[in-house]
Amino acid sequence: MTPLTPPAISLRSATKRFATRSGAPFTAITDVTLDVAAGEFVTIVGPTGCGKSTTLSLVSGLEPASAGTVEVHGRPVTAIPEGIGYMFQTDAVLPWKNVLDNVALGLRYHKVAKEEAHSKARDWIQRVGLGGFEDRYPHQLSGGMRKRVAMAQSLIGEPSILLLDEPFGALDVQTREHMQDELLELWSGTGAAVVFITHDLTEAISLADRVVVMTAGPGTVKDAVQIELPRPRKVEEIRLTPEFTEIYRNVWNSLREEVEITRARGAANVA
Amino acid sequence: MSHDLLVAGEARPMDPETARTRRSLGRVRGKNRSAWVVYAVRALLVVAWLASWEIAARTIIDPFFYSKPSAIWDKLVVWFEDGTSHGSIWSNMAVTLEEAVLGFLIGTLAGVVLGVILGRSRFLADVLAPFIKGANAIPRIVLASLFVIWFGLGMSSKVATAFVLVFFAVFFNAFQGAREVDKVLVDNARILGASRWDLMRTIVLPSATSWILASMHVAFGFALIGAVVGEVVGADKGMGLLINQAQGNFDAAGIYAGMVVVTVLALVAEWLITRLENRLTAWRPPSGSQAAGI
Ligand SMILES: Nc1ncnc2c1ncn2[C@@H]1O[C@H](COP(=O)(O)OP(=O)(O)OP(=O)(O)O)[C@@H](O)[C@H]1O
Ligand SMILES: [Mg+2]
Numbered sequence: 001m002t003p004l005t006p007p008a009i010s011l012r013s014a015t016k017r018f019a020t021r022s023g024a025p026f027t028a029i030t031d032v033t034l035d036v037a038a039g040e041f042v043t044i045v046g047p048t049g050c051g052k053s054t055t056l057s058l059v060s061g062l063e064p065a066s067a068g069t070v071e072v073h074g075r076p077v078t079a080i081p082e083g084i085g086y087m088f089q090t091d092a093v094l095p096w097k098n099v100l101d102n103v104a105l106g107l108r109y110h111k112v113a114k115e116e117a118h119s120k121a122r123d124w125i126q127r128v129g130l131g132g133f134e135d136r137y138p139h140q141l142s143g144g145m146r147k148r149v150a151m152a153q154s155l156i157g158e159p160s161i162l163l164l165d166e167p168f169g170a171l172d173v174q175t176r177e178h179m180q181d182e183l184l185e186l187w188s189g190t191g192a193a194v195v196f197i198t199h200d201l202t203e204a205i206s207l208a209d210r211v212v213v214m215t216a217g218p219g220t221v222k223d224a225v226q227i228e229l230p231r232p233r234k235v236e237e238i239r240l241t242p243e244f245t246e247i248y249r250n251v252w253n254s255l256r257e258e259v260e261i262t263r264a265r266g267a268a269n270v271a
Numbered sequence: 272m273s274h275d276l277l278v279a280g281e282a283r284p285m286d287p288e289t290a291r292t293r294r295s296l297g298r299v300r301g302k303n304r305s306a307w308v309v310y311a312v313r314a315l316l317v318v319a320w321l322a323s324w325e326i327a328a329r330t331i332i333d334p335f336f337y338s339k340p341s342a343i344w345d346k347l348v349v350w351f352e353d354g355t356s357h358g359s360i361w362s363n364m365a366v367t368l369e370e371a372v373l374g375f376l377i378g379t380l381a382g383v384v385l386g387v388i389l390g391r392s393r394f395l396a397d398v399l400a401p402f403i404k405g406a407n408a409i410p411r412i413v414l415a416s417l418f419v420i421w422f423g424l425g426m427s428s429k430v431a432t433a434f435v436l437v438f439f440a441v442f443f444n445a446f447q448g449a450r451e452v453d454k455v456l457v458d459n460a461r462i463l464g465a466s467r468w469d470l471m472r473t474i475v476l477p478s479a480t481s482w483i484l485a486s487m488h489v490a491f492g493f494a495l496i497g498a499v500v501g502e503v504v505g506a507d508k509g510m511g512l513l514i515n516q517a518q519g520n521f522d523a524a525g526i527y528a529g530m531v532v533v534t535v536l537a538l539v540a541e542w543l544i545t546r547l548e549n550r551l552t553a554w555r556p557p558s559g560s561q562a563a564g565i
Binding site: 060062080084085086088090091092094095096097098105106109110137139153157 | 455456458459460461462463464465466469473474477480552554555
């Protein structure tokens with residue numbers, strides 16, 4: 001009998017409550033149960049404020065769970081686990097370091113010698129299509145280019161778990177599709193488990209092995225839809241197939257209710 | 272929360288946006304009216320001011336109390352050619368400058384280290400807040416007298432006065448700068464594997480740099496004030512001593528001449544600090560203080 005390899009990420013009834021000024025704790029997510037296998041690409045969709053980013057912060061070890069368990073590679077998360085890459089929802093490149101030093105940052109923290117770190121970083125800068133911009137500072141780059149820097153910064157450590165929080169949310173459609181293809185290419189064959197948050201259903205479906213739909217906040221897993229589209233994929237092509245449209249309709253039906261609940265709440269708060 | 276009360280009277284760094292606007296304003300002005308017009312008008316203002324002072328001193332006001340530019344000039348000439356009652360003017364300037372620079376360096380170092388540590392440690396900040404606020408409330412000029420008793424008439428009492436003035440100016444800014452570090456930058460660095468020391472070195476200090484540098488402009492002025500005041504209170508050498516003696520002799524021109532020398536020292540130091548600032552913040556759109564030329 002071979003021992004079962006534990007999933008890369010395993011959340012069991014994970015709940016997160018935040019302290020608030022008024023004293024009553026605010027529940028951001030409740031009872032989230034989710035497994036992500038090594039090499040699996042999972043996308044999470046859900047209405048705004050439902051706790052998607054919070055879920056990632058639990059997996060990354062930046063925030064402890066209030067209840068339930070969070071495990072990475074079978075070990076409970078108590079600190080930041082080894083081999084995690086995390087691209088945050090907001091810009092996190094260091095404004096005072098140029099592209100080269102930003103990309104090499106993780107290696108430098110891991111005591112890799114400067115020359116080696118820089119040559120690896122140059123390689124990654126090429127791979128994300130930023131060759132020639134090594135000496136630029138972030139304020140001299142476009143938003144899309146900064147996202148590429150962040151992507152190279154996360155990927156250079158060859159993470160076994162990659163957490164991406166709306167990485168392409170702020171990009172124009174053409175750049176976004178291009179980056180989606182690039183991401184799939186960079187990821188294929190790495191065996192990394194990916195959790196990718198997005199508001200764009202098309203993006204969610206065209207990238208994923210499985211789309212997870214979360215409920216309106218406090219969020220929990222509502223649905224998980226297996227995406228049986230063949231790989232390797234070209235995102236612009238795959239979304240024109242009839243299978244895709246079928247899946248889209250399913251997922252959207254599930255998500256729509258939650259979005260409407262969230263919207264109604266927003267309206268009630270305004271009223 | 273007591274923690275928040277620590278933040279008082281800090282010099283805010285200019286945000287890059289304002290800096291850019293100011294800079295472009297400066298550029299537009301420079302293009303429309305060429306720079307030499309600005310200099311010419313400045314020179315004209317100074318000449319007009321000095322001339323009216325000189326004329327007034329020769330006609331309506333009493334030059335014994337108010338002195339006059341020509342007398343101040345004569346005094347400066349005497350100081351630089353024949354020396355002062357306490358050795359050459361250069362040696363007096365050197366003493367004052369050395370005191371100010373020492374106080375500035377030690378004060379800045381202590382202010383930055385303590386400010387950053389307290390800025391990152393809520394617990395320490397909460398514990399120490401009342402003591403720091405208390406110490407800050409002491410009229411620091413009065414301390415100069417105390418330091419003369421403690422450390423004598425030599426250099427160390429002036430260094431100490433300059434130090435306390437510089438320390439608080441830098442401390443509050445470093446503290447604020449360290450607290451305002453973008454949380455997502457810290458989280459990102461932690462994910463990438465930064466140790467505590469890495470965080471300080473690569474995230475907190477660079478983030479706080481614009482705050483710290485903003486305070487250093489004020490701080491060097493404070494260091495000079497500390498040194499000169501310390502010398503006025505009691506010294507055996509330095510610009511403050513010269514000013515104090517001029518006062519004792521009812522020599523208004525001597526006081527003014529001392530002021531002129533100290534002002535020139537301060538301006539030169541300010542210029543050096545601005546150059547340092549530009550080097551340290553090369554990563555962002557050029558800083559405003561230089562662009563605005565103030
Ligand atoms: N540090 C915090 N303290 C208090 N409440 C928080 C904190 N972080 C998040 N929340 C709350 O938890 C809920 C979920 O936040 P989260 O950022 O996870 O949402 P999200 O699903 O990522 O939303 P979006 O799609 O808009 O990014 C929100 O209502 C938010 O206000
Ligand atoms: Mg979010």
